[in-house]
Amino acid sequence: MGIVNVTADSFYDGGRYAKPEQAVARALELVGQGADILDIGAESTRPGARPVSEQDELLRVIPVVADLARRVTVPISVDTTKSRVAQVALDAGASIINDVSALRHDRNMATVIARSGAAIVLMHMQGTPQTMQKAPTYENVVTEVTHFLDKRMQVAGGEGIAQTNIVLDPGFGFGKLLVHNLDLLDQLSSFAMLNRPLLVGLSRKAFIGQIVDRSVDQREWGTAAAVALAVDRGAHILRVHDVAMMADVVKVAAAVKSLPLPARQEHYA
Numbered sequence: 001m002g003i004v005n006v007t008a009d010s011f012y013d014g015g016r017y018a019k020p021e022q023a024v025a026r027a028l029e030l031v032g033q034g035a036d037i038l039d040i041g042a043e044s045t046r047p048g049a050r051p052v053s054e055q056d057e058l059l060r061v062i063p064v065v066a067d068l069a070r071r072v073t074v075p076i077s078v079d080t081t082k083s084r085v086a087q088v089a090l091d092a093g094a095s096i097i098n099d100v101s102a103l104r105h106d107r108n109m110a111t112v113i114a115r116s117g118a119a120i121v122l123m124h125m126q127g128t129p130q131t132m133q134k135a136p137t138y139e140n141v142v143t144e145v146t147h148f149l150d151k152r153m154q155v156a157g158g159e160g161i162a163q164t165n166i167v168l169d170p171g172f173g174f175g176k177l178l179v180h181n182l183d184l185l186d187q188l189s190s191f192a193m194l195n196r197p198l199l200v201g202l203s204r205k206a207f208i209g210q211i212v213d214r215s216v217d218q219r220e221w222g223t224a225a226a227v228a229l230a231v232d233r234g235a236h237i238l239r240v241h242d243v244a245m246m247a248d249v250v251k252v253a254a255a256v257k258s259l260p261l262p263a264r265q266e267h268y269a
């Protein structure tokens with residue numbers, strides 16, 4: 001899943017694709033590099049980011065989605081927590097809504113998703129982007145995130161969203177300290193018990209910067225290591241800025257995973 005942020009303030013690509021034509025060109029470039037899904041966002045969720053009005057979000061995201069829908073065959077996801085933005089984006093050709101609030105921000109979101117038959121990404125976040133990194137606390141981050149995602153799936157189901165349209169995301173960096181992100185990555189395979197595809201957003205995040213002690217524009221190697229580990233532990237969708245590089249990382253990690261030891265042994269017979 002290739003990221004395109006039509007924003008001025010995203011933590012990595014803020015300002016680069018703020019104009020619709022720049023965002024469309026970037027999205028086409030990512031598809032050319034091997035992106036299987038595009039994720040278009042118009043509101044930064046980095047810690048402390050300023051909320052964007054519905055009107056501004058619509059003005060930024062809809063022209064991009066509408067243009068891309070005519071030009072690409074890969075599914076278009078829209079990163080939004082607002083039901084009206086979701087509805088207009090789906091009408092313009094998006095087929096996935098990536099809701100980092102997991103249907104908690106806007107009580108009409110579930111209805112929009114259920115009615116449209118769109119896919120929905122439900123992500124875990126402790127707090128809100130304004131508060132989430134102040135004092136994240138967990139007794140057991142893996143158990144608590146699993147419990148949260150399970151509950152949000154049930155809420156979605158209760159609102160008429162088909163379970164087969166749900167993708168889950170533990171929300172790396174969203175109300176998590178370094179140790180919490182490490183636990184989630186290490187134990188990612190435990191989310192398989194929820195029986196839904198797993199999306200992870202690791203790309204260039206602050207916790208990678210803490211480990212390698214590098215600025216956001218120098219975190220691609222750290223991201224590559226995290227992406228390879230995530231594939232090994234069962235992630236299905238890797239949300240990344242650097243599609244060309246990470247497509248190779250995913251291919252190598254997935255090759256080992258998809259042809260496991262017993263299957264490889266047959267080749268020796």
Ligand code: HH2
Binds near residue numbers: 098199
């Ligand atoms: N991370 C970001 C934004 N949206 N959505 C999901 N499902 N999972 C994530 O981990 C995730 C996400 C933050 O990354 P980015 O879009 O690059 O930055 P910003 O929020 O500053 O625009």
